[in-house]
């Protein structure tokens with residue numbers, strides 16, 4: 406049994422992406438979570454990447470729509 410499995414051939418396989426994401430991040434479904442999330446919101450003022458739950462930009466105080 407080889408431990409030198411070439412993972413590149415699995416990169417297009419969603420199941421394998423899940424497993425790889427889990428290995429890399431420690432979270433299951435890491436890759437698919439990224440794929441399913443909306444485009445990352447950025448503050449229109451300062452460009453800080455914003456969380457959905459935030460109502461105001463923590464960086465500049467800009468109100469998030």
Ligand SMILES: [Zn+2]
Nearest residue numbers: 448451462465
């Ligand atoms: Zn801002």
